[in-house]
Amino acid sequence: MVESNLNPNIPTKAKATEHPRRPKEPILIIEDKKENQVLLEAICKRIGMETEIACDGKVALEMAAKQPYSLYLVDLMMPVLDGRSFIQEQKKREPNAVFVVQTAIDQTDEIIEVMKLGVYDYLLKPLHVEIVADRLEKALEYVYLKRMESVLIDEESKELKSQLEWLNYKESHRKTNEINSELHSILNLKTTLMQGSGLGSMSTIIDSIQQMKVDSGNGYLVNKEFWDLLYENHEHNISMMKGLDHAVDVIQTDTILKSTKSENLLQILPTIIDSFSKEINEKELKVNLPIVKQSVYLDLDIESLKLALYEIITNGLKYSKRKSHFDIFVTFVDGYFCLSAKNNIIEDEYAKQLTQFEKKLVEPFYRIHPPVESFHSKEKFSLGLGLTMVDFILHRHNGMFFIRNAIDHTTEVKADCIIAEIFLPIQNNKGTKHE
Known part of the structure; x- marks a missing residue:
């Protein structure tokens, strides 16, 4: 059912090519009612996305087996094979598939059951054009970020050996009394x-x-x-x-580690980002925070970790290219909770020299750009000590800190970027919780 005052001939806002941070594959609309098909197709066209239509879950499974789709827009009530059954079957084939469902039942119990299917979002009928468009935009951004995570995990696995070799090098050269040495x-x-x-x-x-000086007498x-x-x-x-x-x-100061849920650490991020609102607006940056549904237990000193996150974000924002994206995302790698921050490199004369300077270094990262004076008042530490303190804090958490140059393959054109990562060991004895 759709609202009678909605015009399905909705004007297109932009073409898909104008949205580099968006998957290229079409959206598969799985809907048996013709009027809903027309409306949803028009909304997708409005936000610049191509679509294909399946009249039931069985047809959708056949179509999904032949080609990939960016996401699935699924009606729950359909003949032949309903939405629930389609989602369950498609998840077996495509575990990372993203689903947005439509339902006419506005009841808490029903919505909870729908979300338990592992869907990204749900839409209540009758459908409202602006709400549907907004939810689809967010879902497409989520698909993009999930794929970016996958690309970066592949990249991390290739570099893990060299990173661990560097970590072992550092550890082998630490003095016995490391605290007194650094102090x-x-x-x-x-x-x-x-x-x-x-x-x-x-x-x-x-x-x-x-x-x-002029001598004035007194x-x-x-x-x-x-x-x-x-x-x-x-x-x-x-x-x-x-x-x-x-x-x-x-x-x-002694580091006192306490068992803490990972979401408590992530709740710090919006507050830190808000403290840089002026600088973010001046550089016209788009900040993307992680969307994490998995919760794990970590042994944390939350105040010192808050300081480490602040330093990583400070470092990333101040060296971000104007009108670019600053992405923070979370992955789970070999028993570690990994939080990463990615910023695109400013394209200037310093950046052109970056590659030749890196070849001369033992460490896997070197920041060649000079200090950014506009961020001076925001910095907690001075003389380039910020990232050194992050490394120190992570070592006390039995974790690891890496910062490195990389190639961002998720944009329309490949771009140089910097990725800062903290690895914290997951406490398996506490178990994990999926929300």
Whole structure:
């Protein structure tokens, strides 16, 4: 049943080619009523998607065996083979298939039973054009992200050996008393800064003031421009000192691991992203957070992990290409909970040199771009210590941290990107829960 005031001749908003972050395959509409077929086909055309139609579940299974589809839009009540039976059979053939179902029964128990089938979303009849279009857009984005995860998992498996070799290299060179070693390095750096070494810009300004100062009798007159520069440098130095103090606190504070559900960790992400709303808007970035239905237990110190996530997001956002996507996604790899953040590389002169510089390095990643001043006030640490602290925090969680250059195969044109990943061991003795 459809609303009588809806016009099936809905104007097309965009072609599918204008949506690079979208699957190319058509949507398979599985619906026995002609009026619903016409309406759904028109809505799909409106959002730029091709469609094919099956009049029942049996025909749909035959069609799905011959070619792939981006997702399945399924009516639950049909002759020959109903929607439930189709979903159950197709899931056996295509475990990662995405289903959106239609139902006229607006009852909680019925909806719960529908969602237990493992569908992505449901639509209530009578169908509303705007609601259906919006739900389909979100479902297509979900399909895209799921496929991106699959591509990246394949890529990770190829690089896992080299990453583990690098991890073993690091571990073999750790000093016995690693905390004291890292703490002393930071304290020495802090002492050096306080003694004046490395504060070249401030020293230059002071030298200039010394040469240009005017004796006014009771004191000196200082040019406003020089004073403003001096005070700006002073604020930067104070910020650096605070960052070093923060790093010392993190290293000296005991890490207390508690059994925690993975969703509690993921709930931190929106708050962190919101704190960068100004910077995200200025760079016109589209941020995609993970959609995770599986829950596992992790041993976490939630406050220190929150700090690690903040640093990873800070690092990714500040080096993201303008008008690009910043994606955060979750995978489960060989007993590990893996959270990854991907940003596209800024295309400039620095990026052109990236490949030749990387060949000279032992580590699998090197950031060649200079600091981004617009993010200075957002950074918790200074002097490039942020990712070092992430590595330290993950080591205390018996986990791993990697950041590497990669090729993004999920866009219309292959693009260089950076992927930062944290691996946390899943506590199998606590079991897992699927929601």
